[in-house]
Amino acid sequence: MSKRYVFWRDPSAKPYKADRSRHAPIELLSEIGQMAKVGPSGLQWEGFLHYRIEASLRATMAVVGPDRQELSDADISTIIRNAIRRVLTASGDRTPIQCEAFLRAADHESAAFFRRPPERFCVVSSLSVEALPTNVINIGGASIKAVTNRSRFPFPEHAEFCRTQLLAPMESYHDVAIHVDGRSHSDAFFKALRAVAMLRGLWTMFATYRGWGINMGFKPAEPMGVVHIGPLHTLHHPDGRLATEQFWYEADAFRERGLFTPKAGWPKIEKLRRWAQARIRRLPYRAELEHLLVRYATALDQYNLDATFLQLWSILESITATVGANYDETAKRTISTLDDRTIAKEVLHSLRVHRNRLVHHAASIQYRDQIAYLVKDFVDPHLARLIRNDFGIASLEEYGEHLAVSTDQAEVNRQYQKLRSVMRVRRARKQTSGK
Secondary structure (H helix, E strand, O other), rough: OOOEEEEEEOOOOOOEEOOOOOOOHHHHHHHHHHEEEEEEEEEEEEOOOHHHHHHHHHHHEEEEEOOEEEOOOHHHHHHHHHHHHHHHHHHOOOOOOOHHHHHHHHHHHHHHHHHOOOEEEEEEEEOOOOOOOOEEEOOOEEEEOOOOOOHOOOOOOOHHHHHHHOHHHHHEEEEEEEEEEEEEEEHHHHHHHHHHHHHHHHHHHHHHHOOOOOOOOOOOOOOOOOOOEEEEEEEEEEOOEEEEEEEEEEHHHHHOOOOEEOOOHHHHHHHHHHHHHHHHHHHOOHHHHHHHHHHHHHHHOOHHHHHHHHHHHHHHHHHHOOOOOHHHHHHHHHHOOOOHHHHHHHHHHHHHHHHHHHHHHHHOOOOHHHHHHHHHHHHHHHHHHHHHHOOOOOHHHHHHHHHHHHOOOHHHHHHHHHHHHHHHHHHHHHHHHHH
């Protein structure tokens, strides 16, 4: 059997690997096949419905590489189109595409993508710090370095307006070059920003661990994160030449945010960051935890604190392995390691009510920052425990199982005695049978 890279996502958005046909968008594949034909310049379509179908396929399809990381949406779009072209070349234009044929073609295209020799690129961006605390920071497969001469890295000509008009408030940000290997422009960009998000996630967690803040209403709401990425990103070769005229920008980042200076100084937070990275590198669930840190940084970047709350809540569900499960189980696992579970349980109930008001009634509250800090207060200790791997587990699912163990000491003792009895009987049976 050839290597499989392409999977459909289950309702929890995870790539479903047990049976690749179970969550397949069969009708979408059939329909898009009947709309397309292969022309001299590639795929040709009738009408605009294919844009909607392609967007739906991209949303439900995952391509997982040998490093267990998912490809960017841009590269997935290319694989989708190349797979459709491959299937229709074999079956004929305007014919329904069968799921298994599409998956074989998509796996073939993915394998070709991963066989490409990686090329070294440099993404130039900026961070809301006065200076990097060290010359080089290696994280997430990338090397992040300070840029002392921005003129070495020219802007694309059509990015000039962004540079002169929109970057002015962020002139105090520190320019950084993120050196990374990529098999395409979008692959390099995606990996670079992912590495920076991991760095920002660790810095933020250690700088704001179980912290609290109150906005008295005198100024607009600010993101809860402390280190933010600049709004404009360009892609270069290592010598500074532009790798593409394309550039990337983040609309929300065009607002000025203050520069971050750790209260206890950089040495302490950097010591914790290096410790955490060393621990994470040895974890069997490294990829999953790194993804949680990226999500954590993204959640704390939001100006809309309702979005921050919902994203932190989703992280809590992932940590406790209760995505799609009932709330009671999420609450039970979240507080299982706490000493005072009575108060914590009622706080979680208030968070559940707020979450349901947002999701089902689009109703927020005035003090969004405080309700977001409440859920962050639960997330932070679990992230730290996962970094330390207190339970000695091998996966996030196993972590959730440990959290599900009863917190009643008498019940734990009863279960322990049952297990001892079962093992005693099995040992006696083995000795009797001589096996």
